[in-house]
Amino acid sequence: MHTLSEEIKIVLAITVLLFAITFFVIVFVLISQHQHNKYLHEKEELKNIYQQELLRTRLEIQEQTLHYISQEIHDNIGQILSLVKLNLNTVGPIEDEKLQSKLINTKDLVGKALQDLRDLSKTLNTDIIIQSNFSEAIEFELESIQKTGACTTYMEVKGVERKLDAQKQIIIFRIAQEVLNNIIKHAKAQEIQAFIDYRLDSFELIIKDDGIGFDMEELKGADLYEKGSGINNIYTRAKMIQAEVALNSVIQEGTTFRLFIPTTSTI
Amino acid sequence: MSFKVIFYLDVISPFILLFFAFLRKVVFRNDYVLYYILLQILLNLVASAVIDIFHHTNNLYVYHLNCLTSFIILSLYFHQIFRHQNYKKLTLIILGLFFVFFVINVSFWESLDVFNSNSLSVASFILTIYSLMYYLENLTSPPIENILKSKTFWYTTGLFTYYTCNFFIFITYRKLTQDHITDAAFLWRIHNIVFLIMCVYVFIGILCTPSLKK
Numbered sequence: 001m002h003t004l005s006e007e008i009k010i011v012l013a014i015t016v017l018l019f020a021i022t023f024f025v026i027v028f029v030l031i032s033q034h035q036h037n038k039y040l041h042e043k044e045e046l047k048n049i050y051q052q053e054l055l056r057t058r059l060e061i062q063e064q065t066l067h068y069i070s071q072e073i074h075d076n077i078g079q080i081l082s083l084v085k086l087n088l089n090t091v092g093p094i095e096d097e098k099l100q101s102k103l104i105n106t107k108d109l110v111g112k113a114l115q116d117l118r119d120l121s122k123t124l125n126t127d128i129i130i131q132s133n134f135s136e137a138i139e140f141e142l143e144s145i146q147k148t149g150a151c152t153t154y155m156e157v158k159g160v161e162r163k164l165d166a167q168k169q170i171i172i173f174r175i176a177q178e179v180l181n182n183i184i185k186h187a188k189a190q191e192i193q194a195f196i197d198y199r200l201d202s203f204e205l206i207i208k209d210d211g212i213g214f215d216m217e218e219l220k221g222a223d224l225y226e227k228g229s230g231i232n233n234i235y236t237r238a239k240m241i242q243a244e245v246a247l248n249s250v251i252q253e254g255t256t257f258r259l260f261i262p263t264t265s266t267i
Numbered sequence: 268m269s270f271k272v273i274f275y276l277d278v279i280s281p282f283i284l285l286f287f288a289f290l291r292k293v294v295f296r297n298d299y300v301l302y303y304i305l306l307q308i309l310l311n312l313v314a315s316a317v318i319d320i321f322h323h324t325n326n327l328y329v330y331h332l333n334c335l336t337s338f339i340i341l342s343l344y345f346h347q348i349f350r351h352q353n354y355k356k357l358t359l360i361i362l363g364l365f366f367v368f369f370v371i372n373v374s375f376w377e378s379l380d381v382f383n384s385n386s387l388s389v390a391s392f393i394l395t396i397y398s399l400m401y402y403l404e405n406l407t408s409p410p411i412e413n414i415l416k417s418k419t420f421w422y423t424t425g426l427f428t429y430y431t432c433n434f435f436i437f438i439t440y441r442k443l444t445q446d447h448i449t450d451a452a453f454l455w456r457i458h459n460i461v462f463l464i465m466c467v468y469v470f471i472g473i474l475c476t477p478s479l480k481k
């Protein structure tokens with residue numbers, strides 16, 4: 001090609017320069033956008049960590065309170081009721097048959113109250129949950145339910161039982177308690193089934209009932225305060241320990257709850 | 268032959284682009300940049316036809332028309348993508364001012380049979396500023412999503428590249444052609460190559476729009 005005239009060369013040179021400038025502007029925009037996004041991302045992460053921390057302290061306080069109540073029941077009310085029972089035992093046979101049967105009735109009631117309080121103290125007490133195996137703790141809960149005569153229970157444990165991380169174990173247990181409470185309160189079930197599966201790298205808990213079930217969509221729309229925050233708590237607690245939970249309900253067929261948690265080195 | 272291709276680049280590249288947009292079933296409604304591309308095909312085709320088929324000696328009035336219509340469409344585009352209300356208002360006000368300027372320019376300074384350096388370079392300058400405003404808006408309050416997947420980012424980058432790079436060609440082209448500088452047409456081929464680059468950016472933008480088939 002023959003040489004270009006001076007004017008054309010100048011225009012060409014400036015055009016190339018402008019092209020270089022646009023190129024740098026675009027690259028600059030992309031880089032700053034990237035940085036900004038990274039910054040936002042980190043901020044989000046910090047917020048998450050902060051919220052987890054907040055949740056953890058809240059749960060800790062809750063556990064402490066439960067522990068305190070449990071001790072109070074055991075040491076104070078329990079003792080007093082024991083004394084009441086002893087006192088009642090010292091009251092000899094009474095002539096009046098009506099009074100006599102009332103006395104026996106009262107003795108039974110006090111005994112039952114004592115037993116119930118002991119059970120309650122046990123389920124509230126965090127130490128007992130940690131010390132015992134998870135499946136034992138659940139079994140204890142199921143037995144208490146069966147004792148009330150509300151429904152029958154069934155439990156199956158697969159895999160080799162091993163200790164879970166104490167904090168996680170408490171949280172999983174509290175979640176299971178809420179699920180069982182819901183069944184007693186709402187489900188009108190005939191039977192409750194619990195399956196626990198210890199796998200090499202995970203732990204799974206399934207609790208099934210054959211009750212009336214409920215409409216999950218309805219629950220989503222409902223006001224939290226109106227409907228109770230139990231299920232909501234289940235989800236926030238599960239999130240804290242990185243567990244997956246799923247609640248599945250079919251009306252007239254029952255509800256299935258499933259919790260899955262990967263157990264890498266920490267457990 | 269290769270020369271010819273560069274010569275027609277300003278018709279071929281947008282045509283391929285639109286063809287592809289049709290293949291992906293991109294929604295044209297409200298997509299001003301695609302309208303703009305469509306306009307380029309039509310007017311560049313007309314400009315070539317005036318010379319090659321009808322053997323007129325002058326097709327420059329088509330470029331006048333192209334400048335005005337493009338500026339209107341792209342003003343609407345920026346009006347659409349700006350988030351600041353003030354920016355939106357600004358595009359409309361400037362569109363009105365530009366129209367006045369365009370009319371005055373045609374009547375007093377650059378008649379329809381010379382190249383419209385004045386109006387085209389003013390339009391380029393304004394559109395460059397708009398593009399920079401768009402970038403600024405995105406840097407100060409960025410959307411969380413990845414900007415590389417944003418259609419408007421690629422569209423705007425295409426317009427930005429085209430109007431900024433060609434600014435100096437636009438501003439000098441009337442003078443160069445009036446003085447009968449040899450090889451002035453060479454610069455128009457450079458312009459066409461930049462136009463191709465814009466089409467590539469717009470093409471990437473189209474890839475970012477979710478196709479209807481999914």
Ligand SMILES: Nc1ncnc2c1ncn2[C@@H]1O[C@H](COP(=O)(O)OP(=O)(O)O)[C@@H](O)[C@H]1O
Binds near residue numbers: 183
């Ligand atoms: N196993 C279940 N069977 C039937 N209904 C249930 C069951 N679990 C939960 N529900 C329904 O979900 C609602 C929300 O439960 P929850 O959040 O624990 O609040 P609460 O127990 O305080 O009512 C309950 O009111 C009940 O209607």
Ligand SMILES: [Mg+2]
Binds near residue numbers: 178
């Ligand atoms: Mg509940």
